[in-house]
Amino acid sequence: MAPLLSKLNDWAERADDALTRTRARLGLLHPLQLVPYRSYGTPERLYVKGRLLTDKGISEADPADSRWHNLLNMYRRFDSNEISGAQLSVLPADGSDHTVVSDEEGYFTLNLAPKALPEPVDYLWYPVEVLLRRAPAPFPTPPALTTRAMVLIPPPDAEYGIISDLDDTVIQTSATDLLRMARTVLLRNARSRLPFKGVAEFYRQLQLGRNGKRNNPFFYVSSSPWNLYDLLEDFLHLNEIPPGPLLLRDMALKRKQAGAESEHHGHKLKEIDNLLLTYPKLPFVLIGDSGQEDANIYREVVRRHPGRVLAIYIRDVNLPDRAAMVQKVSEELHNDKVEMLLVKDTVQAAQHAANTGLVFQAAVPAVEQEKQKDEAAPEAADLDGEGSGEPVMQ
Numbered sequence: 001m002a003p004l005l006s007k008l009n010d011w012a013e014r015a016d017d018a019l020t021r022t023r024a025r026l027g028l029l030h031p032l033q034l035v036p037y038r039s040y041g042t043p044e045r046l047y048v049k050g051r052l053l054t055d056k057g058i059s060e061a062d063p064a065d066s067r068w069h070n071l072l073n074m075y076r077r078f079d080s081n082e083i084s085g086a087q088l089s090v091l092p093a094d095g096s097d098h099t100v101v102s103d104e105e106g107y108f109t110l111n112l113a114p115k116a117l118p119e120p121v122d123y124l125w126y127p128v129e130v131l132l133r134r135a136p137a138p139f140p141t142p143p144a145l146t147t148r149a150m151v152l153i154p155p156p157d158a159e160y161g162i163i164s165d166l167d168d169t170v171i172q173t174s175a176t177d178l179l180r181m182a183r184t185v186l187l188r189n190a191r192s193r194l195p196f197k198g199v200a201e202f203y204r205q206l207q208l209g210r211n212g213k214r215n216n217p218f219f220y221v222s223s224s225p226w227n228l229y230d231l232l233e234d235f236l237h238l239n240e241i242p243p244g245p246l247l248l249r250d251m252a253l254k255r256k257q258a259g260a261e262s263e264h265h266g267h268k269l270k271e272i273d274n275l276l277l278t279y280p281k282l283p284f285v286l287i288g289d290s291g292q293e294d295a296n297i298y299r300e301v302v303r304r305h306p307g308r309v310l311a312i313y314i315r316d317v318n319l320p321d322r323a324a325m326v327q328k329v330s331e332e333l334h335n336d337k338v339e340m341l342l343v344k345d346t347v348q349a350a351q352h353a354a355n356t357g358l359v360f361q362a363a364v365p366a367v368e369q370e371k372q373k374d375e376a377a378p379e380a381a382d383l384d385g386e387g388s389g390e391p392v393m394q
Contacts (some may be wrong), residue, residue, distance in 0.1 A: 009315035031055050032083060032142055034130060036149035037229060039127075040219065040245045042278065043117060046111045046369060048090050048128050048149045050100045051226065052135075054081040080227060082106030085136035090149075091129040093118035099133070105250060107226075117153070121241075123216060125243075141353050152245055154217040154381040158282060159209040160310055160358070163272055164370045165288040169315055170199055171235060196315070197369030198346035200241045205350065206285065207242045219245030221271045223263075223292075224247055247271040276305045283308055285358065287349075289315040290322040290342065295329040302338050311356060312340040313349045347371055 033055040039047045046231045053164050090098040094115035107128075120126050132145040135148050154161065164170060176263045209216045224232065226248045236243055277285065286301065286309060288294025295314055302309050312333075323342060328338040339356075343349045350367040353359045 003263075005039075019320060030144060032132070032135060034088075034145060034147040035229070036130060036147045036244045038125075038150050038152065038233070038243065040152040040217075040275070040278065044113060044152060045278075046092065046112050046114055046128060046151050047127070048108075048112065048130065048151065050130060050147070050149055051106045051109055052083040052088070052108065052132065052290065053106055054083070055261075080106075083135060083139060086132060086139075087134040089131045091134050092116075121150065122155075124152055124154065124215065126153055127151075150291050152217055152219075154279065154282060155213075155215050157211065157213065157215060158215050159211055160204050160283045160285055161217045161219060161275070161279060162203070162285045162287065163219045163275060164203070164220055164286075165268075165294055166220050166232060166246075167318060168222060168289040168291045168317060169287055169294075170196065170220075170241065171232075175358050180201075186381065196346065197374035198350075198367045199372035200239050201367045202346040203242050203348050203361075204352075205352065205359045205366060206239070208359065209364075210357060210360060218242045218274055220244050221247045221275075223249050223267055230303040265297055268293075268297050271305065272301050274295070276301070276308055279339075283310050285310050285353075286312045287314075287315075288313075289317055290319065290326045295326045295340065298340065299329050299333060302333060302336050304334065309338050310358065311352065312338065314340060314342050316342050316344050345371065 013307055028356045029365060031054065031288065033053055033145075034050060035053060036050040039049050041047050042112055051162060055141075078341075080357065084102055084104045084106060086102040086106075086108075089102050090100055090110050090112065092098075092112060092114045096112075098110055100108045100110045110331060118128070125217065127148040128151055130147050130149055132141065135141040149156050185229050203218065204214075208214045220236075222232075228248060232246055232248075233243070235241075249263075274284075286294075286298045295312075296316075298309070298312050302312075316323055326340065326342045331341065333340050339352075340351065341352055343352075347368045350359065350364045354364050
């Protein structure tokens, strides 16, 4: 089956590339756009990532957008025209010029060693300029197409980092209910999708930590495709959830040879491994949900990186078999001296974080107050007219 999928993927890529180039020759393509992705690094190494696509004109999310409008924007995200073979320059603040070529999916990545860092933006974020030097024929190279890729560099006095899942951990997605999940993903936008109640304040308190400097870095590791990057980044911004690198997944068929479950597990484990190797002196808090494989993945992280995990919070999606699995993993981790908590809501997680010294005691009433405020606010109507009906990390 795997060779067949690989062949199908290769055929689809060639057909898509041929169609895109034909449309370019006929002048039917939208203008090119450089999409930078938030990434991470150290003062010695910067990891820069982005994608070169045609601009499909996806508009800014509005609460009044219709379901049809949201569905059309979602179609545009996945009907992307990737530009492969483009020559780009990555220009860090030290004046050097690094050439990189976009791959068959339009991605460009570069790991570079800067001689100097630029002035940070918003304290933790360092901008790196990216310039399109030459688009491949028959695409016209637009004049001065540039963007800024933002790279997170944790400060030396950060207390710990936070690695969080997104779907059903931060965002109400209903990943265990395929029909409800499809309605949510396809028919809602960054403004109409709902965060779990109190999660924004809980994450802000974790970022604040106990030194009061709000410098604990966040990293979001998700199996969502890169096509949803703009929606997820806008969602975090609109809900005042701390920004962080979004470490998403390419959905190409050839990368699914081992099956969806294995790919989900492998992607998240690889990204988390990279983070802990990049920051060998930084301990981490891990946050996920019981709906998929987060508990098993985090157990493996603890075993691979002993002494690096301070606590694990798993949001309960109210499925008894999943809860039992999390409890089993939690018991196994007792010997590793790492607590994995299955939590019903963010207040319960905040109470544990305060009791173990991760956040101030004042964080608990702050999270509870926001949870109550979120509960009192009118929620976006559920798409089947029944209300959100979601279990909490409220």
